[in-house]
Amino acid sequence: MENMLHLTPSHASSIPDGFVLPAGHLRPATAAGVVSLPVVDMSSGRDEVRRAILDAGKEHGFFQVINHGVPEQVLRDMEAVCHEFFQLPAPDKAELYSEDKSKPNRLFSGSSYETLGERYWRDCLRLVYPLPGGDTRDWPHKPQRLREVVGNYAVLARGLATEILRLLCEGMGLRPDYFVGDISGGRVAVDINHYPPCPNPSRTLGLPPHCDRDLITILLPGAVPGLEVAYKGEWIKVQPVPNSFVVNFGLQLEVVTNGMLKSVEHRAATNSAAARMSVATFIVPADDCVIGPAEEFVGEGNPPCYRTLRFGDFKRMHNVVNLGSSLNQITNLKNNQEEV
Ligand code: OGA
Ligand code: NI
Secondary structure (H helix, E strand, C coil): CCCCHHHCHHHHCCCCHHHCCCHHHCCCCCCCCCCCCCEEECCCCHHHHHHHHHHHHHHHCEEEEECCCCCHHHHHHHHHHHHHHHHCCHHHHHCCECCCCCCCCEEEECCCCECCCCCCCCEEEEEEEECCCCCCCCCCCCCCCHHHHHHHHHHHHHHHHHHHHHHHHHHHCCCCCCCCCCCCCCEEEEEEEEECCCCCCCCCCCEEEECCCCCEEEEECCCCCCEEEEECCEEEECCCCCCCEEEEECHHHHHHCCCCCCCCCEEECCCCCCCEEEEEEEEECCCCCEECCCHHHCECCECCCCCCEEHHHHHHHCCECCCCCCCCCCCCHHHHHHCC
């Protein structure tokens, strides 16, 4: 529990050694505003939305959605309750704290990846919404409304993900229910990220460069900027659009589409002025689900570029984030799979 950053006022003046990353790992982002992520208005006509999502997905692997159907009040409640949770007195949070990665629901600090010793400026409350029942009895009981608010949010975020997956299927010529079932039905994992103000943002990161290992991720980015996305060899800063979600493809979507859609690296920067909160909702396949390139993406002149693997085995192979100095060194999926 003493690892939790937000409980440690001594961090106000300098960052402890473990957080200082080698300069080569900290290439700064391009000046804000040079490239912005596409914004897809989901209230446009279906053909237009389908096209916009596919174009944005192919170009960036990341996009923002507005008019997505999740009520504004749900977002405000979610932000408020997450904030209240991190403000609770330490003893109320202590029993949730755990470094045991096999625990579905836990409070922890640093990264969720094996990072070979490097530490990251993030506290995280991870809650798993089990499917199909959604039994949230093991979730925190304080703040009192947390289970209701986060449970409701998880269902709506999952609904949005399902809709986007269906639009992608239509756009790519897959049967519309391709992603229904085990491939999206393992669990919904909700990471409530809290990045406290950092005295030296140029020397550390909130999250290391990584690709999400799931199928698709719906991020509530919060009002404070921090997310940075790899684009053409640079890092670009994502300027949050009010009431939007950031959507990005997980590695499983890259595998299914045989690389037509890419799971793109991203990282979280810190800042010294304000704490930042974000909520990442991951749509995770069942461990036993066998995932490989769909036959629609393989054929003469189009050999499979990825192995077909049980998702549980895939995860074991991608546990280590080995920070490289170049942008795409660390999660090169094809190379990783060759080593197995
Ligand atoms: C994540 C993630 C980005 C952010 O949780 O996987 O990439 O902006 N979060 O917090
Ligand atoms: Ni991520």
